Amino acid sequence: MADTPTQTELWNGPAGHAWVTAQRILDEMFNGFATHLAQTVPTNANWRVLDVGCGTGDTTLTLARRLGPGGRATGIDLSAPMIEVARQRAVDAALPVEFIAADAGQPPLPAASIDHIVSRFGVMFFDNPVQAFTRLRETTRQGGTLHAVVWRSAADNPFMTTAERAAASLLPLPPRVPDGPGQFAFADADKVRWILESASWSEVAITPLDMSCEIARDDLRTYLSLLGPVGTALRNETLDAAEREHILDTLEAAFSPFIVGDRVQFTAACWVIKGANP
Structure with a gap:
C-alpha cells in the first residue's frame, strides 16, 4: 500500500488540481459561507484580514469587496495550483488582494499584523493544530479576532458521505x-x-451553523468525479470507461434524496469557531 501523502503533497497534487477544476461548482455550493464570513467585518473597515485555507480565493475576494479601499484582504493556502487561480481572479476583478502559497500554520507574516482571521473549511488540516493556532494568534494584534467555519460530524452531514457509502x-x-x-x-x-485554549485564544465560542447549499443538477456528476475520497479513487484506479460510467451512475442514483428539480440541495452542518487574542 502506498504511503499516505502529506498535506503538501495532497494539495499540490491531484487534489489541488481537482479543486481548481471544480472551482465554479464549489464557489456556487459554498456561496453562503463567503457571505457569512464577509459579514464578520464592518463595511469599508480599515482592517487587515487573513483568510486561512483560502483555496481559489472566493471568500478572500468577497472580503476585499466588503472592506473597500481602506482595508486589506490576504489569502493563504498550501496549494500552489489554487493560489495561482486566486491571483488571476484578483487581477481579473481589479482587487488589491494578496495571495500567499504557504503553510497557514506557519504564516510568513509579521507578528501582530492582522486584525481579523477568517476561514472557510481551512483549519481542519493542520498536522499540529495547537502550534498552528498559536502562530495564527501571534499574527493577530492584541484584541484581534478569529472567525472560522468547520464541519460538524460525518453523521451530521450525510450529503458529504453519500458517495463513499454508495461506492464502498x-x-x-x-x-x-x-x-x-x-x-x-x-x-x-x-x-x-x-x-x-491551549493556543492561548480567549473568549472562545463554538456554536452550530446550518447553511443551505446547492449546485446545479447538471454539475453533480462532475462534482462526484473530482472531489473527496471517491474522486481520488476514480482518478487513481485503472478503470475502463464503462466501469467508470457505471460507478458514476450508481453514485448519482444515491444522491436522489438531495435532488429537487434541476438543483441538488443539502444542509451543511457546521461549527462557527470564534476567539480573540487577549
Whole structure:
C-alpha cells in the first residue's frame, strides 16, 4: 500500500488540481459561507484580514469587496495550483488582494499584523493544530479576532458521505482517520475548544451553523468525479470507461434524496469557531 501523502503533497497534487477544476461548482455550493464570513467585518473597515485555507480565493475576494479601499484582504493556502487561480481572479476583478502559497500554520507574516482571521473549511488540516493556532494568534494584534467555519460530524452531514457509502463495494476507499487532519477533524466541539485554549485564544465560542447549499443538477456528476475520497479513487484506479460510467451512475442514483428539480440541495452542518487574542 502506498504511503499516505502529506498535506503538501495532497494539495499540490491531484487534489489541488481537482479543486481548481471544480472551482465554479464549489464557489456556487459554498456561496453562503463567503457571505457569512464577509459579514464578520464592518463595511469599508480599515482592517487587515487573513483568510486561512483560502483555496481559489472566493471568500478572500468577497472580503476585499466588503472592506473597500481602506482595508486589506490576504489569502493563504498550501496549494500552489489554487493560489495561482486566486491571483488571476484578483487581477481579473481589479482587487488589491494578496495571495500567499504557504503553510497557514506557519504564516510568513509579521507578528501582530492582522486584525481579523477568517476561514472557510481551512483549519481542519493542520498536522499540529495547537502550534498552528498559536502562530495564527501571534499574527493577530492584541484584541484581534478569529472567525472560522468547520464541519460538524460525518453523521451530521450525510450529503458529504453519500458517495463513499454508495461506492464502498465498488472502489477501494481509504478509511477516514478520526484524529488526523481532514474534513471532520473538528467535529468534536470540546476538542476544538481545548485546541484554541491551549493556543492561548480567549473568549472562545463554538456554536452550530446550518447553511443551505446547492449546485446545479447538471454539475453533480462532475462534482462526484473530482472531489473527496471517491474522486481520488476514480482518478487513481485503472478503470475502463464503462466501469467508470457505471460507478458514476450508481453514485448519482444515491444522491436522489438531495435532488429537487434541476438543483441538488443539502444542509451543511457546521461549527462557527470564534476567539480573540487577549
